[in-house]
Amino acid sequence: MKYIGKKTHRLDGFALSRGRPVFTDDLHLPHMLYLKVLRSPHAHARIKSIDTTAAANIDGIVSILTWKDFPRHYFTSAGQGYPEPSPRDMLILDQTVRFVGDRVAVIAAESLEIAQAALERIQVEYELLPAILDPKASIANPTVIHPETGPVDIYAADRNIAAYFQSELGDVDRGFKESALILEGEYSTPYVQQAHLEPHITLTWLDANGRLVIRSSTQVPFHVRRIVSELLVIPVGQIQVIKPRIGGGFGGKQEILNEELCAAVTLKTGRPARIEMTREEEFYAARSRHPEIIKLKIGVDAEGLFRAVDLNILENCGAYAPHALTVMSVTAQKALSLYRCPNIRVEAQAVYTNLPIAGAYRGYGTPQGIFALEVLMDEIANELNIDPIDLRLRNCQEVGDEIPIAKVLGEGSEGFPIVLHSTGLKDCLEEGRRSVQWQEARQEVKTGPIRRGIGVAAAGHGTGIPGIDMGSAFLKMNEDASFNLLVGATDLGTGSDTALAQIAAEVLEVPVEKIVVYSSDTDFTPFDTGAYASSTTYISGGAVKKAAEKVKEQIFSQGKKLLGVDQAVIRDGFVEADSGERISYAEICTRSMYTDDQMQIMATASHMSYDSPPPFNATFAEVSVDTETGLVQVERIVSVTDAGQIINPPMAEGQVEGAIPQALGMALCEHMIFDEQGAPINTDFTGYHIYTAADMPEIVVKFHEGHEPTGPYGAKAVAEIPISAPAPAVVNAIYNACGVRIRKLPIQPEDILRGLAQLS
Amino acid sequence: MLSVRFTLNGQPVTAEIHPGQTLLEYLRSTGFFSVKYGCGHGECGTCTVLVDNMAMNACLLLMPVLENRRVETLEALESDAELAELQELFIDEGAIQCGYCTPGMLLSLVALLREDSKPDINAIRDALSGNLCRCTGYVKPVSAAERFILCR
Ligand code: FES
Numbered sequence: 001m002k003y004i005g006k007k008t009h010r011l012d013g014f015a016l017s018r019g020r021p022v023f024t025d026d027l028h029l030p031h032m033l034y035l036k037v038l039r040s041p042h043a044h045a046r047i048k049s050i051d052t053t054a055a056a057n058i059d060g061i062v063s064i065l066t067w068k069d070f071p072r073h074y075f076t077s078a079g080q081g082y083p084e085p086s087p088r089d090m091l092i093l094d095q096t097v098r099f100v101g102d103r104v105a106v107i108a109a110e111s112l113e114i115a116q117a118a119l120e121r122i123q124v125e126y127e128l129l130p131a132i133l134d135p136k137a138s139i140a141n142p143t144v145i146h147p148e149t150g151p152v153d154i155y156a157a158d159r160n161i162a163a164y165f166q167s168e169l170g171d172v173d174r175g176f177k178e179s180a181l182i183l184e185g186e187y188s189t190p191y192v193q194q195a196h197l198e199p200h201i202t203l204t205w206l207d208a209n210g211r212l213v214i215r216s217s218t219q220v221p222f223h224v225r226r227i228v229s230e231l232l233v234i235p236v237g238q239i240q241v242i243k244p245r246i247g248g249g250f251g252g253k254q255e256i257l258n259e260e261l262c263a264a265v266t267l268k269t270g271r272p273a274r275i276e277m278t279r280e281e282e283f284y285a286a287r288s289r290h291p292e293i294i295k296l297k298i299g300v301d302a303e304g305l306f307r308a309v310d311l312n313i314l315e316n317c318g319a320y321a322p323h324a325l326t327v328m329s330v331t332a333q334k335a336l337s338l339y340r341c342p343n344i345r346v347e348a349q350a351v352y353t354n355l356p357i358a359g360a361y362r363g364y365g366t367p368q369g370i371f372a373l374e375v376l377m378d379e380i381a382n383e384l385n386i387d388p389i390d391l392r393l394r395n396c397q398e399v400g401d402e403i404p405i406a407k408v409l410g411e412g413s414e415g416f417p418i419v420l421h422s423t424g425l426k427d428c429l430e431e432g433r434r435s436v437q438w439q440e441a442r443q444e445v446k447t448g449p450i451r452r453g454i455g456v457a458a459a460g461h462g463t464g465i466p467g468i469d470m471g472s473a474f475l476k477m478n479e480d481a482s483f484n485l486l487v488g489a490t491d492l493g494t495g496s497d498t499a500l501a502q503i504a505a506e507v508l509e510v511p512v513e514k515i516v517v518y519s520s521d522t523d524f525t526p527f528d529t530g531a532y533a534s535s536t537t538y539i540s541g542g543a544v545k546k547a548a549e550k551v552k553e554q555i556f557s558q559g560k561k562l563l564g565v566d567q568a569v570i571r572d573g574f575v576e577a578d579s580g581e582r583i584s585y586a587e588i589c590t591r592s593m594y595t596d597d598q599m600q601i602m603a604t605a606s607h608m609s610y611d612s613p614p615p616f617n618a619t620f621a622e623v624s625v626d627t628e629t630g631l632v633q634v635e636r637i638v639s640v641t642d643a644g645q646i647i648n649p650p651m652a653e654g655q656v657e658g659a660i661p662q663a664l665g666m667a668l669c670e671h672m673i674f675d676e677q678g679a680p681i682n683t684d685f686t687g688y689h690i691y692t693a694a695d696m697p698e699i700v701v702k703f704h705e706g707h708e709p710t711g712p713y714g715a716k717a718v719a720e721i722p723i724s725a726p727a728p729a730v731v732n733a734i735y736n737a738c739g740v741r742i743r744k745l746p747i748q749p750e751d752i753l754r755g756l757a758q759l760s
Numbered sequence: 761m762l763s764v765r766f767t768l769n770g771q772p773v774t775a776e777i778h779p780g781q782t783l784l785e786y787l788r789s790t791g792f793f794s795v796k797y798g799c800g801h802g803e804c805g806t807c808t809v810l811v812d813n814m815a816m817n818a819c820l821l822l823m824p825v826l827e828n829r830r831v832e833t834l835e836a837l838e839s840d841a842e843l844a845e846l847q848e849l850f851i852d853e854g855a856i857q858c859g860y861c862t863p864g865m866l867l868s869l870v871a872l873l874r875e876d877s878k879p880d881i882n883a884i885r886d887a888l889s890g891n892l893c894r895c896t897g898y899v900k901p902v903s904a905a906e907r908f909i910l911c912r
C-alpha cells in the first residue's frame with residue numbers, strides 16, 4: 001500500500017501550527033449578543049419566583065429567558081442515534097433545579113461584562129428540596145428527583161432509577177458451583193472530566209435568507225441540527241450546523257449543551273449570539289465520566305479458566321441521564337467479552353443524584369468495567385499463583401469466537417451477534433512481556449522505603465456501534481485530478497480528515513495532497529452520526545472507500561472510452577491501453593467536463609456495519625511507591641495495541657500517548673469533589689490537576705499490526721482502546737510493589753498508608 | 761477609558777481600554793486569534809504571549825501593566841524562519857492534534873530558545889509545563905522540540 005500505514009502530515013497542520021483563525025470563536029460577527037447562564041447555587045430546589053426586572057433594566061441587556069419562556073418539551077442532550085436510547089428527562093429551562101450549576105435563566109447582552117453584571121441582579125426565590133448526593137442512597141430515597149409526569153423512558157422515576165437492565169447467559173449459579181476458586185470485590189471509579197482545552201462554544205446567526213446558522217464546537221453536528229429543530233420547532237431544512245476545527249472533545253462534545261439556548265436567542269432577537277462556557281462552568285455544568293460502583297464476582301477452575309462471572313453495576317448519572325443506559329451497557333459488554341466464559345450474569349442500574357450530569361467520555365463505560373475486571377484478574381492470578389499474563393492468555397478469546405453478550409446488550413436495545421474476525425490480544429501481552437522484561441521486573445526484591453513494582457492489564461473495546469452508526473461521503477473530481485471529499489464525519493482533533501483522505505488516495509492511486517477534505521457542515525456534507533464510539537475510520541472510512549471505488553470506476557470507464565479501447569489498466573495517474581497509449585486523470589476529467597461524453601465524475605456512498613470489531617490493548621505500568629508518604633509515582637507505561645492495520649502511524653501513536661495521561665489522571669489525581677451540599681469544590685486546574693509535561697512518565701507505544709477483514713484496509717479503531725488498561729495496570733503494579741490492594745480510584749496516599757498499616 | 765501604549769508584534773499601538781481589561785480580551789477583540797481562552801486563571805497556557813521575550817499568560821495581564829512593553833503573538837512570528845522550522849517539525853512529528861494548545865506551546869518554546877539555545881529535555885519539559893495539552897500527552901511536542909534543537 002502506498003498511503004495507508006504511512007506517515008502523512010495532518011491536512012490542518014499548517015493552519016493550526018500558525019494559529020490561524022480556524023476555531024469556532026475565531027470569528028467576529030457584527031452586533032453579536034453575549035450570553036450568560038444563571039446557574040443554581042442549590043443542589044435541589046424549586047424556583048418559587050424569579051424576578052428579572054432589575055437585571056433587565058441594566059443598559060445593554062437585550063433579553064432574559066427563564067423557564068416561563070419555553071414549552072415543557074422533554075429531550076435528552078445526548079447526541080446519539082435516533083430514537084435516542086437515553087431517557088428524555090430534561091427541559092431547556094425548568095422550574096426545578098437538580099444540581100449546583102443547573103440552568104436557571106439565560107441572559108443576552110451587548111457585552112459579556114453587562115451579561116455578567118446582570119447575573120447578580122436576577123432575584124430568585126428558591127424552595128429548597130432535600131438533595132441526594134450518595135448514589136447508594138438514591139433508590140430507597142423518599143426524595144424523588146424526577147417526579148413529573150412529562151419525562152419519557154425513565155426506567156423507574158419513583159425510585160430514581162434512570163435506566164436498568166439485567167441478563168444472564170448460561171447458568172451462573174452452576175458455574176460458581178463448578179469453580180475451584182471464587183473471588184469477588186467492589187470497585188469504584190470517580191467523577192472525572194474530559195477537560196478538553198477549548199471550552200464548549202457556540203455562535204448562531206441568521207443568514208441572508210433568514211436560515212439559522214449554528215457554528216459550534218461539537219462532535220455531532222447532525223444530532224445538533226435534529227435536536228435544535230425539534231426543540232425550537234423549526235424545520236431541519238432551515239438550520240445549517242457548521243463544525244470548524246475543534247479544540248478537543250473526548251465525548252464532552254457529544255452533547256447538545258448550549259446550541260439550543262444560543263439559537264433561541266438568535267431566533268428571538270434576530271441577532272447573532274455567542275455562548276461560551278467558562279472553565280469553571282466546564283467543571284460542573286458540562287459533562288463528566290459516570291462514576292460507577294461495580295461488584296464483580298468471578299469463579300475459575302483450578303487452571304484459572306473462567307466458569308462464571310457475576311457483574312453488578314451501580315452507575316451514578318447525576319441529575320439527568322444522557323448516555324446513562326448506554327454507558328453502563330458498554331461497561332458490561334466490554335467487561336464480559338474480554339475473556340471466554342460460559343456463564344455470565346449482569347444487573348445494572350443507573351441512578352439519579354443531585355450532582356453534575358455525566359455523559360460520554362472516551363472509553364464510554366469501558367474504563368470502569370475494565371478497572372474492576374483487570375484488578376480482580378490480578379487477585380485471581382495471585383490466589384492461584386499463576387502469572388497474571390498467563391492467566392489472561394489462558395482465557396483470551398480466539399478468532400472465530402462468538403461474543404454472545406454483544407447480541408444481548410446493544411445500544412439500548414438488543415444488539416447484533418459479533419464474531420471475532422481478528423484479535424491480537426495474545427500478541428500484545430507477549431510483546432509487552434518481552435519489552436518490559438516482565439519476569440525480572442516482577443521478582444525484583446522489594447526493600448527500603450521506596451518500593452518498585454510492575455503490573456499489567458488488558459482491555460478490549462469496539463469499533464463503532466453495530467447496526468446504528470452510519471457515515472457517508474461525496475467525492476467529486478476536478479480537472480487537475482484533485483478531488484473534493486465531503487464527509488459528514490467530525491474531526492475533533494483526532495486527524496480523521498487526514499485518515500479519510502489517505503483512504504481515498506489509496507483507492508484512487510493519487511497523492512494525499514490531491515484530496516481536498518471538507519467535513520461536518522450539514523448543508524454541504526452528507527450525513528454522519530458523528531465522532532464517537534471510535535467509529536470514524538471504520539464507518540466513515542468505509543463510506544469513503546466505497547465512494548472512491550465508484551469514482552475510480554468512472555475514471556476508468558471514461559478513460560477507456562476516450563482511448564477507444566475495451567482493455568486498459570490504471571497506472572500512475574493514467575489509464576493505459578495495452579498498446580501503451582495512455583491518458584492522464586487530468587485529461588479524462590477535463591474532457592469529461594467540457595467536450596467528450598460530458599459528465600461530472602463523482603459518487604456518493606454510505607456505510608454501516610453490523611460488525612464492531614474489538615481493538616485490544618495490553619498496558620504495563622512500572623511504579624514506585626513511597627511507603628512513608630503513600631505517594632505513587634508512575635515511572636513508565638508500555639502500551640501495546642492491536643488496532644488492525646494502522647492508517648497513519650504518528651497519528652495512531654498520538655491517540656495512545658494522549659489517552660495514557662487521561663487514564664493516569666483517573667487513576668491518581670483527577671477527581672471532582674463536592675461539599676455536603678453538593679457544591680463543587682475543585683473547579684479549576686489547580687484543584688483538578690491534569691497531567692502536565694513535567695508529570696509525564698516515560699511512555700512506550702507499540703502496535704501489533706493485524707488485519708481486520710471487515711475494516712477499510714484492515715483497520716479497527718484506535719482512539720478509545722488505550723484509555724482503559726492503564727488504571728488497573730497501575731493498581732496491579734502497586735500490589736506488586738508493596739502488597740496493598742486498591743479497589744477505589746483515584747488512588748490516594750492515605751489508602752496506600754492504610755493498606756500498609758493493615759499488612760504489618 | 762484609559763490609553764496604554766506598547767509594541768504589539770513590532771508595531772507601536774495605543775489601546776483605549778477599560779482598566780480591568782486583560783491582554784487576552786484585548787488581543788482577541790482585535791483579531792489576534794492565536795491567543796486563546798482556556799481557563800482565564802493562568803493555569804492552562806492557551807493564552808500564552810511573549811512580553812519582553814518572556815512567555816506569559818495574557819489572561820492574567822491587565823492592560824495597564826503593558827505600558828512601554830513589547831508584546832508578541834504567534835501571528836508576528838509568521839516571518840521568522842527559525843520558528844517556521846519548529847512549526848514544520850511540529851507537523852512532521854505529529855505534535856499537533858486539536859491544535860488548541862499549539863500556539864501557546866510554540867511561544868513557550870520560543871521564549872526558552874531565546875534564553876538558552878541548546879536546552880536539554882528537562883528544560884523543554886519545564887518550559888512546556890505551563891501549557892496544558894489534553895490530546896498529545898506531550899510526547900510528540902517534546903520530541904519535536906528536541907529535533908529542532910538537535911538540527912540547530
Ligand atoms: S486562559 Fe490564560 S492560562 Fe488559561
Ligand code: FES
Pocket residue numbers: 197247248493855856857858859860861862892893894895896
Ligand atoms: S493538541 Fe489538543 S490540547 Fe494540545
